[in-house]
Amino acid sequence: MREQTAINLPKTKKRILVADDEASMRELLGMVLESEGYSVVGVPTGRDAVQILCQERGAFDLVIQDLKMPGLDGTELLRWIKSEVPDVPVIVITAFSSWDSAVEAMRLGAYDYIRKPFDTDTIRSVVGRALERRSAILASGEGRNEDARGFEMIGNDPLIQAVFRMIKLIAPTDSTVLIQGASGTGKEIVARTIHQRSHRRDRPFLPVNCSAFTESLLESELFGHVKGAFTGAIEHKQGLFRAAHGGTLFLDEVADMSLTTQVKILRVLEERKISPVGSTELHPIDVRIIAATNKAMEEEVQAKNFREDLFYRLNVIPLYLPALRDRKDDIPLLAGHFLAKYSRQMKKEVCKISDRARQALFDYDWPGNVRELENIIQRHVALCEGDAITSLSISTRPQSAVVAVPQADYTLIPPGGVSLEEKLESYERSYLKEALKLTGGNLTTAAKLLGMTYRSIRYRVKKLRVKETVA
Ligand SMILES: Nc1ncnc2c1ncn2[C@@H]1O[C@H](COP(=O)(O)OP(=O)(O)OP(=O)(O)O)[C@@H](O)[C@H]1O
Ligand SMILES: [Mg+2]
CATH class of the missing domain: 3.40.50.300 (P-loop containing nucleotide triphosphate hydrolases)
Structure with a gap:
């Protein structure tokens, strides 16, 4: 443990801005983070945060902010930071019950969120990761590269x-x-x-x-x-x-x-x-x-x-690597991350998951692990018409609601017989088309959606003469 602390210690003092209307919260965060060697400045309102970020441009490495503050509220502050000083990562503090606002914060570009009440170890590790990520981005000159976000690994579970x-x-x-x-x-x-x-x-x-x-x-x-x-x-x-x-x-x-x-x-x-x-x-x-x-x-x-x-x-x-069922507490975090990712990618405004759908995420045991969770969220974002995923259908195979499969015959084999090969090909074509549509014609992602290799999807698409780009 000693060794780890030594690794986490910042070489030069990193500066963290804490915006929270509760003085006790500012004090607590200040104490924990200063004992880690960071320099912390606390402000009680969103407006103060904007003011100090403007006055001291480039002086802060991280912002930790509450979502509920009087005046300029947390969401507006987050929006402002992401548009004016986008390189500064933001960690949002939310109430335990307020899962939707956490997801909304992720969608708006927050690096991560912490739910109250939290333990100090969680704070240390989330802050450590956010700062480390920022250093890596600055060092590599990635800037606001969206692809880089896709490679970011998240998870708070000890495993x-x-x-x-x-x-x-x-x-x-x-x-x-x-x-x-x-x-x-x-x-x-x-x-x-x-x-x-x-x-x-x-x-x-x-x-x-x-x-x-x-x-x-x-x-x-x-x-x-x-x-x-x-x-x-x-x-x-x-x-x-x-x-x-x-x-x-x-x-x-x-x-x-x-x-x-x-x-x-x-x-x-x-x-x-x-x-x-x-x-x-x-x-x-x-x-x-x-x-x-x-x-x-x-x-x-x-x-x-x-x-x-x-x-x-x-x-x-x-x-x-642990199975997702062994770290179920990470499901909301991962679901929020994928919701934000696909919502942004598909230019949609899906930012909520209903209680019922959230429960379904918890109850399932995830044989396909994080990839399966990602695929399910991606499909539901694609299908979602409003701003919330209200119900969730989880299946290890692609959903019939998503894929326009031909109507099933009630008597499987009609009196005149059936060409099984044609039926199968027609099914396959529908799945391929839908996967290509969902992924904007990206064969690699479409292959992942259908659980096949890139080589086989390329082969099947050619063989069944499926158009690779679907308008
Ligand atoms: N901790 C994580 N944070 C964010 N995304 C993750 C995390 N773990 C996995 N993913 C995402 O889940 C998907 C599956 O991950 P990846 O392809 O690395 O898994 P894998 O173990 O190689 O799967 P397979 O055995 O099917 O090849 C990817 O889109 C990846 O970005
Ligand atoms: Mg793999």
Whole structure:
């Protein structure tokens, strides 16, 4: 714990503005944050906050504000900050019961929210993350890049907070990381976050899905090949290990690699050199390896599906991602985050989730984890006609309400018989069309919505002659 405090301590004093009409709240926040080494200024109204932010432009690194204040109220203050000093992150304090206002605050661009009553550890960690994020943005010159927000990981549960601490510790090193977690728990976003926080951030991050290729294709994808190495090798290919030079190679679904490829990867990790398929030349490589799997690797090793020596090479730093059902307290935060994200993306004003819908989110056990929650919120934002999601239909398969599937026949097979292939194709076409419509024709996102790989959606779209861009 001591060590962690040392890591969290800011090098130069960061300045935090606290806007809250309750003096006791200003005092409490001031005490907690000053003991962390920050410099804190407290003001009682939104107007005072605007005044000091104008007078001392660039002097504050963070604003913590109440949502309910007399005069210029919290929402207006937040709007003002986001339009006038957008680089300053804002953490909003809301009443425990006021979930909708928290969601609204996220939609307006708040970095995070804290619900009253809160414990001081929550304050410390949310503030730490907000400031760290700001430093990363300033350092990378990302500015107001919307895409960067999409990569932001959130979560207050101790299980995910432990992962965040680990990321922070290991990112600057060059160590190999093995991320294990069920489907949709955030393995790829963790890998990207590690890369973005490493000294390799300006070099490529290249993901490769090891289960999407046959053995020989995967090898040529990774190591490259020389012209004429095999039938079809009409061009020289560099391979991902060399393309990722100076950056990070993300070996996704690593457990699905064949035993032969495993031997080759092991050799690369030991020698830090590769030779393209069909060549004996050796090329030195400089890449960090991050691997991920949704299988229990220890079991795969026991069952001899995965080489023990490679497992130890990859598992230098193990990271286990918790299932969403084991951190249900994060559901409102994540739901609010996705609501804000898709509402902004689809240019809609959906900012609320009804009590009934919220209850449904809690009651469900989320086999598809964060990805499933994200997909469900995305679909409901797309369907929502007002400013609130009032009821929620959760299904592991795409919703029939969303997808215009043909009417089902009551007697499944009419007297004259039916062409099953045609029926299936027509179903498939409807799903593909709807997914492309929802994602504005983005094949990668559409593939995710339908639980398929990019390669298979591309193939199906072509085969069924579905228009890729749907007006
Ligand atoms: N803590 C988080 N905060 C915000 N978004 C998250 C978080 N965890 C996951 N996500 C989002 O959930 C979706 C799924 O995450 P990701 O693709 O990283 O999961 P995965 O474990 O690689 O899934 P799969 O096993 O299906 O490949 C992504 O859109 C990601 O941005
Ligand atoms: Mg993944």
